[in-house]
Amino acid sequence: MVRSYHFAEPSPQPGPGLSTGCEGAHRRASHSLAGTPPRRARRATLKPATIWVVDDDRSVRFVLVTALREAGYRVEDFGNAAEALTALDERGPPDLLFTDVRMPGDGGLVLLDKLKANVPQLPVVVMSAYTDIASTAGAFRGGAHEFLSKPFDLDEAVALAARTLAASATADAPEPAPPAAAASDALIGDTAAMRTLFRAIGRLAQAPLSVLVTGETGTGKELVARALHRESPRAAQPFVALNTAAIPAELLESELFGHEAGAFTGAQRRHLGRFEQANGGTLFLDEIGDMPLPLQTRLLRVLAEGEFFRVGGRELIRVDVRVVAATHQDLEALVADGRFRADLLHRLDVVRLRLPPLRERREDVPQLAQRFLAAAAAKFQAPAKRLGTPALERLLAHDWPGNVRELENLCWRLAALAPGDSIGRAEIDEALGAPTHNRDTDAGRPDAPRDEGDWDIQLAAWARAQLALGCDAIHAQARARFDRALLEAALEHTGGRRAEAAARLGLGRNTLTRKLGPGRHRS
Numbered sequence: 001m002v003r004s005y006h007f008a009e010p011s012p013q014p015g016p017g018l019s020t021g022c023e024g025a026h027r028r029a030s031h032s033l034a035g036t037p038p039r040r041a042r043r044a045t046l047k048p049a050t051i052w053v054v055d056d057d058r059s060v061r062f063v064l065v066t067a068l069r070e071a072g073y074r075v076e077d078f079g080n081a082a083e084a085l086t087a088l089d090e091r092g093p094p095d096l097l098f099t100d101v102r103m104p105g106d107g108g109l110v111l112l113d114k115l116k117a118n119v120p121q122l123p124v125v126v127m128s129a130y131t132d133i134a135s136t137a138g139a140f141r142g143g144a145h146e147f148l149s150k151p152f153d154l155d156e157a158v159a160l161a162a163r164t165l166a167a168s169a170t171a172d173a174p175e176p177a178p179p180a181a182a183a184s185d186a187l188i189g190d191t192a193a194m195r196t197l198f199r200a201i202g203r204l205a206q207a208p209l210s211v212l213v214t215g216e217t218g219t220g221k222e223l224v225a226r227a228l229h230r231e232s233p234r235a236a237q238p239f240v241a242l243n244t245a246a247i248p249a250e251l252l253e254s255e256l257f258g259h260e261a262g263a264f265t266g267a268q269r270r271h272l273g274r275f276e277q278a279n280g281g282t283l284f285l286d287e288i289g290d291m292p293l294p295l296q297t298r299l300l301r302v303l304a305e306g307e308f309f310r311v312g313g314r315e316l317i318r319v320d321v322r323v324v325a326a327t328h329q330d331l332e333a334l335v336a337d338g339r340f341r342a343d344l345l346h347r348l349d350v351v352r353l354r355l356p357p358l359r360e361r362r363e364d365v366p367q368l369a370q371r372f373l374a375a376a377a378a379k380f381q382a383p384a385k386r387l388g389t390p391a392l393e394r395l396l397a398h399d400w401p402g403n404v405r406e407l408e409n410l411c412w413r414l415a416a417l418a419p420g421d422s423i424g425r426a427e428i429d430e431a432l433g434a435p436t437h438n439r440d441t442d443a444g445r446p447d448a449p450r451d452e453g454d455w456d457i458q459l460a461a462w463a464r465a466q467l468a469l470g471c472d473a474i475h476a477q478a479r480a481r482f483d484r485a486l487l488e489a490a491l492e493h494t495g496g497r498r499a500e501a502a503a504r505l506g507l508g509r510n511t512l513t514r515k516l517g518p519g520r521h522r523s
């Protein structure tokens, strides 16, 4: 059984660009410890490991401390960083420390810094409800052993404690990486898949490994590559991107490796290739699946040896470049077809990051749309347009084949073209190129474009919008609207005659009266 706790997690907060249309939106605040206790982590004969939990949220402390104690650890908890540091002076370090990031006084990252300065070997798990790249990368850069997104599954937290303690018993203290350049975090997402991705980026940014980013077009592969660079020790060096599919095959070699003057017709001057331009930094090779086979062979050699000749050159050039490759194609299928070298795939694919399509993380749509509308408004020096609930429902129902890029383009179009400050459903329909539905003018038209069978699709879209906006108890809301729609249609059909309306609906008259509630005229 999975044990979990839930508490006030920052859900995408409706900001100035969004209206919620949701009366009952509130943050959840409950926790539960019910469930099977995990196996005891230490045998009774061994001295149990000591774990400290630092968090200003009493309920988080309570559930985590209880779960860790149940697992056999000696656990102490502290409401702030200063208390933990005092205890460190008095009693020496624990074997493992969990700390929250945002706390009154010194935050968790400051505590992490102080701990790493005094007891570098102490493994620290950083916990936060804010799983963006700035937070995860900041934690790993500061020397965190692991990043735990709140709310977390308690069994997972206990298992993480066991793993960390086991690893720290054998490992040397990790070298804290030098601070990377501060930068704004452009990747938006609050779904579980994106949080997992942000944690992976935060961790991978510190490691000099090749990364293969996969995902459909427009899912943000280049943004991921930029974030990996920005948060890495290479941040002060260049980030150079090359879209393999956009360059004619015959020019690609010289684009990558450069050429000497006179190397081929038209090569009047020496040209430094992208590898040289990226020296010390990161080279992003987009659409790697489109690279011609002969060039794949050359790339493989360069990646293996770290050196190459410019086209037409005799000087051996050595570079230190981290390569991040991306593709929307199935590289394994290309390998099977003989169109991609298996050994190159293995070299590029040391770590793979998969970006989910937007339709698999629709809950991120409101936040993304809000960000894009705000960016467009800033550019146009105009107030940001707002998305009404029907518009949001329509956005949530769309499948986004072009992913985030399609949403971004749509928002810019709306910001430029939609009349008025509030964007309605019809404008989204129009911008998406779908037939325009207008409740007022379409109602009653026999040829109304609204498909009679699509109300369940619209209901699903409404539910997604409400959930994305943080509304609770939406079943009751939906049922009330469902009943109202049926009752009103039936009463309209029977000219207001309740008995007949009830019969046509297959309801008892009393049930219909109850559902109509007080204040309805009797017929």
Ligand SMILES: Nc1ncnc2c1ncn2[C@@H]1O[C@H](COP(=O)(O)OP(=O)(O)OP(=O)(O)O)[C@@H](O)[C@H]1O
Pocket: 186, 187, 188, 189, 215, 216, 217, 218, 219, 220, 221, 222, 223, 224, 286, 328, 368, 404, 405, 408
């Ligand atoms: N998570 C995100 N948060 C904010 N903006 C995003 C996000 N993902 C993508 N974008 C925006 O969407 C657009 C497309 O992103 P990007 O170019 O990184 O996608 P891609 O997967 O590399 O696309 P392609 O495969 O077509 O090259 C960019 O303008 C980018 O800023």
